[in-house]
Amino acid sequence: MNKLIGLLLKRKKTILLLFSLCFFTYGFSQNVNSKDSITIKSIYNTALLDSACYDWLDYLSNNIGSRLSGSLGAELAVTYTEEQLKELGLDKVWLQPVMVPKWTRGIAEYSYIETSPGVTTTTNICALGGSVPTPHGGLKAEVVEVKSFEELEQLGTENIKGKIVFFNRPMQADLIQTFRAYGGSVDQRYSGAKEASKYGAVGVIVRSMSLRQDDFPHTGAMSYGDIPASQRIPVCAISTNGANYLSATLKLQSDLLFYFNQNCKTHSDVQSYNVIGEITGSEYPNKFIVVGGHLDSWDLGDGSHDDGAGCVQSMEVLRIFKKIDYKPKHTIRVVLFMNEENGLSGGKEYASEAKRKNENHIFALESDSGGFTPRGFSFDIDDNRFEQVKSWMPLFEPYLINLFVKGGGGADIDPLKKEGMILVGLHPDSQRYFDYHHAANDTFDAVNKRELELGAAAMTSLIYLFDNFFK
Numbered sequence: 001m002n003k004l005i006g007l008l009l010k011r012k013k014t015i016l017l018l019f020s021l022c023f024f025t026y027g028f029s030q031n032v033n034s035k036d037s038i039t040i041k042s043i044y045n046t047a048l049l050d051s052a053c054y055d056w057l058d059y060l061s062n063n064i065g066s067r068l069s070g071s072l073g074a075e076l077a078v079t080y081t082e083e084q085l086k087e088l089g090l091d092k093v094w095l096q097p098v099m100v101p102k103w104t105r106g107i108a109e110y111s112y113i114e115t116s117p118g119v120t121t122t123t124n125i126c127a128l129g130g131s132v133p134t135p136h137g138g139l140k141a142e143v144v145e146v147k148s149f150e151e152l153e154q155l156g157t158e159n160i161k162g163k164i165v166f167f168n169r170p171m172q173a174d175l176i177q178t179f180r181a182y183g184g185s186v187d188q189r190y191s192g193a194k195e196a197s198k199y200g201a202v203g204v205i206v207r208s209m210s211l212r213q214d215d216f217p218h219t220g221a222m223s224y225g226d227i228p229a230s231q232r233i234p235v236c237a238i239s240t241n242g243a244n245y246l247s248a249t250l251k252l253q254s255d256l257l258f259y260f261n262q263n264c265k266t267h268s269d270v271q272s273y274n275v276i277g278e279i280t281g282s283e284y285p286n287k288f289i290v291v292g293g294h295l296d297s298w299d300l301g302d303g304s305h306d307d308g309a310g311c312v313q314s315m316e317v318l319r320i321f322k323k324i325d326y327k328p329k330h331t332i333r334v335v336l337f338m339n340e341e342n343g344l345s346g347g348k349e350y351a352s353e354a355k356r357k358n359e360n361h362i363f364a365l366e367s368d369s370g371g372f373t374p375r376g377f378s379f380d381i382d383d384n385r386f387e388q389v390k391s392w393m394p395l396f397e398p399y400l401i402n403l404f405v406k407g408g409g410g411a412d413i414d415p416l417k418k419e420g421m422i423l424v425g426l427h428p429d430s431q432r433y434f435d436y437h438h439a440a441n442d443t444f445d446a447v448n449k450r451e452l453e454l455g456a457a458a459m460t461s462l463i464y465l466f467d468n469f470f471k
Protein backbone atom coordinates (compact mmCIF):
# COMPACT_ATOMS: atom_id res chain seq x y z
CA MET A 1 0.00 0.00 0.00
CA ASN A 2 2.75 2.44 1.04
CA LYS A 3 4.81 1.48 -2.02
CA LEU A 4 1.89 2.21 -4.30
CA ILE A 5 1.34 5.62 -2.70
CA GLY A 6 5.09 6.33 -3.05
CA LEU A 7 4.96 5.46 -6.74
CA LEU A 8 1.92 7.61 -7.30
CA LEU A 9 3.51 10.52 -5.45
CA LYS A 10 6.68 10.17 -7.55
CA ARG A 11 4.62 10.20 -10.74
CA LYS A 12 2.63 13.13 -9.44
CA LYS A 13 5.86 15.05 -8.81
CA THR A 14 7.02 14.40 -12.38
CA ILE A 15 3.68 15.53 -13.78
CA LEU A 16 3.75 18.63 -11.60
CA LEU A 17 7.30 19.44 -12.70
CA LEU A 18 6.38 19.07 -16.39
CA PHE A 19 3.25 21.18 -15.85
CA SER A 20 5.24 23.88 -14.04
CA LEU A 21 7.83 24.03 -16.83
CA CYS A 22 5.09 24.42 -19.44
CA PHE A 23 3.38 27.04 -17.34
CA PHE A 24 6.40 29.13 -16.45
CA THR A 25 7.66 29.35 -20.01
CA TYR A 26 4.30 30.16 -21.56
CA GLY A 27 3.98 33.61 -23.05
CA PHE A 28 5.24 35.80 -20.21
CA SER A 29 6.69 39.18 -20.82
CA GLN A 30 10.28 39.18 -19.62
CA ASN A 31 9.53 41.02 -16.43
CA VAL A 32 7.27 38.43 -14.83
CA ASN A 33 8.76 35.13 -13.83
CA SER A 34 8.21 31.98 -11.84
CA LYS A 35 8.67 33.91 -8.59
CA ASP A 36 5.53 35.84 -9.43
CA SER A 37 3.50 32.73 -10.09
CA ILE A 38 4.73 31.25 -6.81
CA THR A 39 3.77 34.43 -4.94
CA ILE A 40 0.36 34.44 -6.61
CA LYS A 41 -0.12 30.80 -5.65
CA SER A 42 0.65 31.64 -2.03
CA ILE A 43 -1.78 34.58 -2.20
CA TYR A 44 -4.51 32.21 -3.41
CA ASN A 45 -3.59 29.58 -0.82
CA THR A 46 -3.87 32.13 1.97
CA ALA A 47 -7.16 33.47 0.64
CA LEU A 48 -8.72 30.02 0.28
CA LEU A 49 -7.29 28.25 3.32
CA ASP A 50 -7.00 31.01 5.87
CA SER A 51 -9.18 34.03 5.08
CA ALA A 52 -10.85 36.57 7.32
CA CYS A 53 -13.07 38.28 4.76
CA TYR A 54 -16.07 35.98 5.11
CA ASP A 55 -16.12 36.37 8.91
CA TRP A 56 -15.84 40.14 8.56
CA LEU A 57 -18.77 40.11 6.13
CA ASP A 58 -20.75 37.91 8.52
CA TYR A 59 -20.30 40.51 11.25
CA LEU A 60 -21.06 43.48 8.98
CA SER A 61 -24.19 41.78 7.60
CA ASN A 62 -25.58 39.93 10.59
CA ASN A 63 -24.40 41.93 13.61
CA ILE A 64 -24.60 45.39 12.07
CA GLY A 65 -26.86 45.10 9.03
CA SER A 66 -27.68 47.92 6.63
CA ARG A 67 -25.38 50.93 6.62
CA LEU A 68 -27.06 53.84 4.91
CA SER A 69 -25.08 57.07 5.29
CA GLY A 70 -25.90 58.85 8.52
CA SER A 71 -27.48 55.74 10.10
CA LEU A 72 -26.45 53.95 13.28
CA GLY A 73 -25.44 50.97 11.12
CA ALA A 74 -22.99 53.13 9.16
CA GLU A 75 -21.51 54.43 12.41
CA LEU A 76 -21.11 50.91 13.85
CA ALA A 77 -19.50 49.72 10.61
CA VAL A 78 -16.93 52.52 10.82
CA THR A 79 -16.00 51.51 14.37
CA TYR A 80 -15.93 47.78 13.57
CA THR A 81 -13.79 47.98 10.44
CA GLU A 82 -11.39 50.44 12.09
CA GLU A 83 -10.94 47.95 14.96
CA GLN A 84 -10.40 45.05 12.57
CA LEU A 85 -7.83 46.96 10.53
CA LYS A 86 -6.00 47.86 13.74
CA GLU A 87 -5.74 44.17 14.56
CA LEU A 88 -3.92 43.51 11.30
CA GLY A 89 -0.81 45.31 12.48
CA LEU A 90 -0.80 47.83 9.64
CA ASP A 91 1.52 50.83 9.79
CA LYS A 92 -1.36 53.29 10.10
CA VAL A 93 -5.13 53.15 10.56
CA TRP A 94 -7.27 56.27 10.72
CA LEU A 95 -10.68 57.79 10.10
CA GLN A 96 -11.13 60.56 7.57
CA PRO A 97 -14.07 62.81 8.50
CA VAL A 98 -16.66 63.48 5.81
CA MET A 99 -20.10 65.12 5.89
CA VAL A 100 -22.81 62.88 4.46
CA PRO A 101 -26.52 63.23 3.65
CA LYS A 102 -29.05 61.56 5.90
CA TRP A 103 -32.30 60.20 4.49
CA THR A 104 -34.62 57.87 6.40
CA ARG A 105 -37.33 55.60 5.05
CA GLY A 106 -39.68 55.87 8.04
CA ILE A 107 -42.40 53.28 8.49
CA ALA A 108 -42.74 50.69 5.73
CA GLU A 109 -44.33 51.82 2.47
CA TYR A 110 -47.73 50.52 1.48
CA SER A 111 -49.42 50.40 -1.90
CA TYR A 112 -52.29 48.84 -3.81
CA ILE A 113 -54.06 48.78 -7.15
CA GLU A 114 -57.77 49.65 -6.92
CA THR A 115 -59.86 48.37 -9.83
CA SER A 116 -63.18 49.45 -8.33
CA PRO A 117 -64.10 50.99 -4.97
CA GLY A 118 -62.96 48.58 -2.27
CA VAL A 119 -61.48 46.05 -4.73
CA THR A 120 -57.74 46.25 -4.19
CA THR A 121 -54.58 44.22 -4.76
CA THR A 122 -51.51 45.10 -2.71
CA THR A 123 -48.18 45.53 -4.49
CA ASN A 124 -44.61 45.60 -3.21
CA ILE A 125 -42.96 48.99 -3.38
CA CYS A 126 -40.20 50.93 -1.68
CA ALA A 127 -39.37 54.62 -1.74
CA LEU A 128 -36.36 55.56 -3.85
CA GLY A 129 -33.52 57.06 -1.85
CA GLY A 130 -33.95 60.82 -1.61
CA SER A 131 -37.65 60.78 -2.47
CA VAL A 132 -40.06 63.09 -0.69
CA PRO A 133 -42.92 61.40 1.24
CA THR A 134 -46.43 61.09 -0.12
CA PRO A 135 -48.93 63.61 1.28
CA HIS A 136 -50.17 62.65 4.75
CA GLY A 137 -52.50 59.64 4.38
CA GLY A 138 -51.04 58.64 1.02
CA LEU A 139 -51.64 59.43 -2.61
CA LYS A 140 -54.21 57.87 -4.95
CA ALA A 141 -54.43 58.63 -8.66
CA GLU A 142 -54.82 57.17 -12.14
CA VAL A 143 -51.71 55.75 -13.78
CA VAL A 144 -50.02 56.47 -17.11
CA GLU A 145 -47.55 53.79 -18.19
CA VAL A 146 -44.55 54.83 -20.29
CA LYS A 147 -41.31 53.22 -21.41
CA SER A 148 -39.18 56.31 -21.97
CA PHE A 149 -38.79 60.03 -21.47
CA GLU A 150 -39.61 60.51 -25.18
CA GLU A 151 -42.95 58.79 -24.69
CA LEU A 152 -43.58 60.99 -21.67
CA GLU A 153 -42.95 64.09 -23.77
CA GLN A 154 -45.26 62.88 -26.53
CA LEU A 155 -48.08 62.31 -24.05
CA GLY A 156 -47.58 65.81 -22.66
CA THR A 157 -49.27 67.67 -19.86
CA GLU A 158 -52.83 67.01 -21.07
CA ASN A 159 -52.43 63.25 -20.54
CA ILE A 160 -50.19 63.34 -17.47
CA LYS A 161 -51.37 66.17 -15.21
CA GLY A 162 -52.73 64.87 -11.91
CA LYS A 163 -51.68 61.27 -12.61
CA ILE A 164 -48.99 58.89 -11.45
CA VAL A 165 -46.40 58.09 -14.13
CA PHE A 166 -45.32 54.44 -14.26
CA PHE A 167 -41.92 53.89 -15.90
CA ASN A 168 -41.88 50.27 -17.05
CA ARG A 169 -38.94 49.75 -19.40
CA PRO A 170 -37.27 46.49 -18.31
CA MET A 171 -33.53 45.97 -18.17
CA GLN A 172 -32.49 44.56 -21.54
CA ALA A 173 -32.15 40.81 -21.01
CA ASP A 174 -30.20 40.09 -24.20
CA LEU A 175 -27.20 42.09 -23.01
CA ILE A 176 -24.61 39.71 -21.56
CA GLN A 177 -23.02 42.48 -19.48
CA THR A 178 -25.79 43.10 -16.96
CA PHE A 179 -24.19 46.39 -15.93
CA ARG A 180 -24.89 47.61 -19.46
CA ALA A 181 -28.51 46.54 -19.10
CA TYR A 182 -28.63 48.44 -15.80
CA GLY A 183 -27.04 51.50 -17.40
CA GLY A 184 -29.67 51.37 -20.14
CA SER A 185 -32.61 51.48 -17.73
CA VAL A 186 -31.51 53.38 -14.67
CA ASP A 187 -32.37 56.81 -16.10
CA GLN A 188 -36.00 55.98 -15.23
CA ARG A 189 -35.06 55.56 -11.58
CA TYR A 190 -32.61 58.45 -11.33
CA SER A 191 -34.51 61.11 -13.28
CA GLY A 192 -38.06 59.74 -13.62
CA ALA A 193 -39.54 61.99 -10.94
CA LYS A 194 -37.79 65.06 -12.27
CA GLU A 195 -39.02 64.42 -15.82
CA ALA A 196 -42.59 63.45 -14.89
CA SER A 197 -43.08 66.48 -12.66
CA LYS A 198 -42.49 68.75 -15.68
CA TYR A 199 -45.85 67.56 -17.04
CA GLY A 200 -47.80 67.86 -13.80
CA ALA A 201 -47.54 64.24 -12.57
CA VAL A 202 -48.34 63.81 -8.87
CA GLY A 203 -46.19 60.72 -8.26
CA VAL A 204 -43.95 58.20 -9.98
CA ILE A 205 -43.61 54.40 -9.94
CA VAL A 206 -40.47 52.85 -11.43
CA ARG A 207 -40.03 49.21 -12.41
CA SER A 208 -37.26 47.74 -10.24
CA MET A 209 -33.82 47.50 -11.80
CA SER A 210 -33.65 43.71 -11.85
CA LEU A 211 -33.57 41.04 -14.54
CA ARG A 212 -35.40 38.56 -12.33
CA GLN A 213 -39.15 38.18 -11.85
CA ASP A 214 -39.81 38.38 -8.13
CA ASP A 215 -41.51 40.38 -5.40
CA PHE A 216 -38.54 42.47 -4.20
CA PRO A 217 -38.62 46.20 -4.89
CA HIS A 218 -35.12 47.65 -5.48
CA THR A 219 -34.32 51.09 -4.16
CA GLY A 220 -31.51 53.37 -5.35
CA ALA A 221 -30.53 56.97 -5.79
CA MET A 222 -32.74 59.48 -7.57
CA SER A 223 -32.47 63.19 -8.18
CA TYR A 224 -34.94 66.06 -8.51
CA GLY A 225 -32.30 68.19 -10.23
CA ASP A 226 -33.09 71.84 -9.63
CA ILE A 227 -36.82 71.37 -9.08
CA PRO A 228 -37.85 73.50 -6.05
CA ALA A 229 -38.71 71.56 -2.89
CA SER A 230 -42.41 72.53 -3.07
CA GLN A 231 -42.81 70.91 -6.53
CA ARG A 232 -41.12 67.60 -5.80
CA ILE A 233 -43.24 64.47 -6.24
CA PRO A 234 -42.87 61.15 -4.41
CA VAL A 235 -41.28 58.26 -6.28
CA CYS A 236 -41.19 54.56 -5.50
CA ALA A 237 -39.85 51.37 -7.08
CA ILE A 238 -42.23 48.47 -7.65
CA SER A 239 -41.08 44.82 -7.81
CA THR A 240 -40.81 43.27 -11.28
CA ASN A 241 -43.80 41.01 -10.53
CA GLY A 242 -45.73 44.06 -9.34
CA ALA A 243 -44.75 46.00 -12.47
CA ASN A 244 -45.96 43.19 -14.75
CA TYR A 245 -49.19 42.89 -12.80
CA LEU A 246 -49.85 46.62 -12.89
CA SER A 247 -49.07 46.78 -16.61
CA ALA A 248 -51.37 43.83 -17.40
CA THR A 249 -54.18 45.26 -15.27
CA LEU A 250 -53.84 48.68 -16.93
CA LYS A 251 -54.41 46.99 -20.30
CA LEU A 252 -57.72 45.65 -19.00
CA GLN A 253 -58.70 48.78 -17.14
CA SER A 254 -56.87 51.97 -18.00
CA ASP A 255 -58.66 54.07 -15.36
CA LEU A 256 -57.61 51.94 -12.37
CA LEU A 257 -56.26 53.81 -9.36
CA PHE A 258 -52.91 53.30 -7.67
CA TYR A 259 -52.44 54.16 -4.00
CA PHE A 260 -49.15 54.54 -2.21
CA ASN A 261 -48.02 55.80 1.13
CA GLN A 262 -44.43 56.53 2.09
CA ASN A 263 -42.99 58.40 5.04
CA CYS A 264 -39.39 59.04 4.07
CA LYS A 265 -37.53 62.17 5.13
CA THR A 266 -34.37 64.09 4.30
CA HIS A 267 -32.52 65.41 7.38
CA SER A 268 -29.54 67.73 7.76
CA ASP A 269 -26.14 66.35 6.76
CA VAL A 270 -24.22 64.52 9.48
CA GLN A 271 -20.59 63.71 10.09
CA SER A 272 -19.28 60.30 9.12
CA TYR A 273 -15.95 58.80 8.06
CA ASN A 274 -13.94 56.96 5.45
CA VAL A 275 -11.98 54.17 7.15
CA ILE A 276 -8.37 53.95 5.99
CA GLY A 277 -5.49 51.57 6.72
CA GLU A 278 -2.01 51.59 5.26
CA ILE A 279 1.12 49.52 4.80
CA THR A 280 3.88 52.03 4.16
CA GLY A 281 5.96 51.33 1.07
CA SER A 282 9.53 50.12 1.53
CA GLU A 283 10.93 51.84 -1.59
CA TYR A 284 8.37 54.44 -2.60
CA PRO A 285 6.53 55.48 0.55
CA ASN A 286 5.20 58.59 -1.19
CA LYS A 287 3.59 56.73 -4.07
CA PHE A 288 0.16 55.38 -3.21
CA ILE A 289 -1.82 52.38 -4.32
CA VAL A 290 -5.46 52.29 -3.16
CA VAL A 291 -7.77 49.33 -2.87
CA GLY A 292 -11.32 49.85 -1.69
CA GLY A 293 -15.06 49.48 -1.68
CA HIS A 294 -17.86 51.46 -0.10
CA LEU A 295 -18.87 50.88 3.48
CA ASP A 296 -22.34 52.42 3.22
CA SER A 297 -25.22 50.41 1.78
CA TRP A 298 -28.90 50.83 1.06
CA ASP A 299 -31.21 50.18 3.97
CA LEU A 300 -33.47 47.36 2.75
CA GLY A 301 -31.05 44.41 3.03
CA ASP A 302 -27.67 44.07 4.75
CA GLY A 303 -25.59 45.36 1.84
CA SER A 304 -23.68 42.07 1.74
CA HIS A 305 -22.95 42.12 -1.99
CA ASP A 306 -23.24 45.91 -2.34
CA ASP A 307 -20.73 46.59 -1.08
CA GLY A 308 -19.86 44.71 2.10
CA ALA A 309 -18.13 42.19 -0.18
CA GLY A 310 -15.91 44.83 -1.76
CA CYS A 311 -14.96 46.23 1.66
CA VAL A 312 -13.94 42.93 3.21
CA GLN A 313 -12.09 41.87 0.04
CA SER A 314 -10.12 45.12 0.14
CA MET A 315 -9.28 44.58 3.82
CA GLU A 316 -8.26 41.03 2.93
CA VAL A 317 -5.71 42.32 0.40
CA LEU A 318 -3.68 43.98 3.16
CA ARG A 319 -4.21 41.05 5.52
CA ILE A 320 -2.85 38.61 2.92
CA PHE A 321 0.22 40.76 2.33
CA LYS A 322 0.91 40.75 6.09
CA LYS A 323 0.23 37.02 6.29
CA ILE A 324 2.63 36.03 3.49
CA ASP A 325 5.12 38.58 4.75
CA TYR A 326 5.14 40.56 1.54
CA LYS A 327 6.56 44.03 2.00
CA PRO A 328 5.15 46.29 -0.70
CA LYS A 329 7.44 48.76 -2.42
CA HIS A 330 4.68 51.36 -2.68
CA THR A 331 2.39 52.49 0.10
CA ILE A 332 -0.76 50.42 -0.08
CA ARG A 333 -3.95 51.81 1.39
CA VAL A 334 -7.26 50.17 1.95
CA VAL A 335 -10.02 52.78 1.84
CA LEU A 336 -13.58 51.98 2.91
CA PHE A 337 -15.49 54.86 1.38
CA MET A 338 -18.60 56.30 2.98
CA ASN A 339 -21.69 57.45 1.06
CA GLU A 340 -21.22 55.99 -2.41
CA GLU A 341 -24.91 55.18 -2.71
CA ASN A 342 -26.44 58.58 -2.23
CA GLY A 343 -23.86 61.27 -2.66
CA LEU A 344 -20.31 59.94 -3.14
CA SER A 345 -19.05 62.30 -0.43
CA GLY A 346 -16.44 59.78 0.77
CA GLY A 347 -14.83 59.29 -2.63
CA LYS A 348 -14.82 63.02 -3.30
CA GLU A 349 -13.36 63.85 0.12
CA TYR A 350 -10.61 61.24 -0.19
CA ALA A 351 -9.62 62.62 -3.60
CA SER A 352 -9.67 66.26 -2.49
CA GLU A 353 -7.54 65.57 0.59
CA ALA A 354 -5.08 63.62 -1.58
CA LYS A 355 -4.89 66.66 -3.84
CA ARG A 356 -4.51 69.10 -0.92
CA LYS A 357 -1.67 67.02 0.51
CA ASN A 358 -0.14 66.52 -2.91
CA GLU A 359 -0.18 62.75 -2.46
CA ASN A 360 0.94 60.92 -5.56
CA HIS A 361 -1.65 58.22 -6.22
CA ILE A 362 -0.52 55.95 -9.02
CA PHE A 363 -3.07 53.13 -8.94
CA ALA A 364 -6.51 52.41 -7.49
CA LEU A 365 -8.63 49.25 -7.56
CA GLU A 366 -12.28 49.11 -6.52
CA SER A 367 -14.48 46.10 -5.86
CA ASP A 368 -18.10 47.20 -6.12
CA SER A 369 -19.82 44.68 -8.38
CA GLY A 370 -20.75 42.01 -5.86
CA GLY A 371 -18.94 39.10 -4.22
CA PHE A 372 -19.40 36.65 -7.10
CA THR A 373 -16.78 34.54 -8.90
CA PRO A 374 -14.16 36.92 -10.28
CA ARG A 375 -13.77 36.89 -14.06
CA GLY A 376 -11.23 39.69 -14.47
CA PHE A 377 -10.72 43.42 -14.38
CA SER A 378 -11.50 46.55 -16.33
CA PHE A 379 -8.65 49.02 -16.72
CA ASP A 380 -8.67 52.75 -17.18
CA ILE A 381 -5.14 52.86 -18.56
CA ASP A 382 -3.16 54.03 -21.60
CA ASP A 383 -2.57 51.61 -24.48
CA ASN A 384 1.14 51.02 -23.86
CA ARG A 385 0.75 50.01 -20.29
CA PHE A 386 -2.35 48.01 -21.07
CA GLU A 387 -0.24 45.81 -23.36
CA GLN A 388 2.13 45.19 -20.46
CA VAL A 389 -0.75 44.40 -18.13
CA LYS A 390 -2.20 41.96 -20.65
CA SER A 391 1.12 40.09 -20.68
CA TRP A 392 0.28 39.10 -17.08
CA MET A 393 -2.84 37.23 -18.14
CA PRO A 394 -1.15 33.79 -18.18
CA LEU A 395 -0.39 34.24 -14.49
CA PHE A 396 -4.16 34.42 -13.88
CA GLU A 397 -5.13 31.55 -16.16
CA PRO A 398 -4.82 28.83 -13.49
CA TYR A 399 -7.39 30.80 -11.45
CA LEU A 400 -9.87 31.13 -14.35
CA ILE A 401 -9.42 34.90 -14.55
CA ASN A 402 -9.46 35.76 -18.23
CA LEU A 403 -11.21 39.08 -18.67
CA PHE A 404 -8.81 42.01 -19.04
CA VAL A 405 -10.70 44.82 -20.73
CA LYS A 406 -10.50 48.57 -20.99
CA GLY A 407 -13.15 50.29 -18.92
CA GLY A 408 -13.84 52.22 -15.74
CA GLY A 409 -12.51 51.74 -12.23
CA GLY A 410 -15.35 52.51 -9.83
CA ALA A 411 -17.46 55.36 -8.51
CA ASP A 412 -15.42 55.89 -5.33
CA ILE A 413 -12.00 55.93 -6.98
CA ASP A 414 -13.00 57.89 -10.09
CA PRO A 415 -12.58 61.27 -8.34
CA LEU A 416 -8.87 60.38 -7.90
CA LYS A 417 -8.41 60.19 -11.65
CA LYS A 418 -5.53 62.23 -13.05
CA GLU A 419 -3.10 62.03 -15.92
CA GLY A 420 -1.11 58.81 -15.85
CA MET A 421 -2.97 57.20 -12.98
CA ILE A 422 -4.39 53.70 -13.43
CA LEU A 423 -7.92 52.92 -12.22
CA VAL A 424 -9.18 49.35 -12.13
CA GLY A 425 -12.49 47.66 -11.34
CA LEU A 426 -12.87 44.04 -10.28
CA HIS A 427 -15.27 42.21 -12.60
CA PRO A 428 -17.07 39.34 -10.93
CA ASP A 429 -19.64 37.30 -12.82
CA SER A 430 -22.56 39.74 -13.05
CA GLN A 431 -25.47 37.48 -14.02
CA ARG A 432 -27.02 37.34 -10.54
CA TYR A 433 -25.88 40.72 -9.20
CA PHE A 434 -29.08 42.58 -10.03
CA ASP A 435 -31.18 39.89 -8.33
CA TYR A 436 -29.92 41.40 -5.06
CA HIS A 437 -28.73 44.92 -5.84
CA HIS A 438 -30.35 47.49 -3.48
CA ALA A 439 -33.05 45.03 -2.37
CA ALA A 440 -34.04 43.33 0.88
CA ASN A 441 -32.48 40.04 -0.26
CA ASP A 442 -28.94 41.47 -0.42
CA THR A 443 -28.05 39.48 2.66
CA PHE A 444 -25.15 37.33 3.87
CA ASP A 445 -26.63 34.06 2.59
CA ALA A 446 -26.49 35.44 -0.96
CA VAL A 447 -22.67 35.55 -0.78
CA ASN A 448 -20.61 32.42 -1.35
CA LYS A 449 -17.50 32.19 0.84
CA ARG A 450 -15.27 30.72 -1.83
CA GLU A 451 -16.33 33.16 -4.53
CA LEU A 452 -15.71 36.06 -2.14
CA GLU A 453 -12.23 34.73 -1.32
CA LEU A 454 -11.36 34.17 -4.98
CA GLY A 455 -12.17 37.83 -5.61
CA ALA A 456 -9.90 38.93 -2.77
CA ALA A 457 -7.10 36.70 -4.10
CA ALA A 458 -7.43 38.09 -7.63
CA MET A 459 -7.32 41.65 -6.29
CA THR A 460 -4.28 40.91 -4.12
CA SER A 461 -2.46 39.27 -7.05
CA LEU A 462 -3.06 42.23 -9.35
CA ILE A 463 -1.88 44.71 -6.73
CA TYR A 464 1.19 42.58 -6.08
CA LEU A 465 2.05 42.74 -9.81
CA PHE A 466 1.48 46.49 -10.03
CA ASP A 467 3.53 47.06 -6.93
CA ASN A 468 6.41 45.20 -8.52
CA PHE A 469 6.32 46.36 -12.10
CA PHE A 470 5.13 49.94 -12.08
CA LYS A 471 7.13 52.86 -10.86
Ligand SMILES: [Zn+2]
Pocket residue numbers: 294306307340368
Ligand atom coordinates in the same frame (compact mmCIF):
# COMPACT_ATOMS: atom_id res chain seq x y z
ZN1 LIG B 1 -22.13 49.66 -4.66
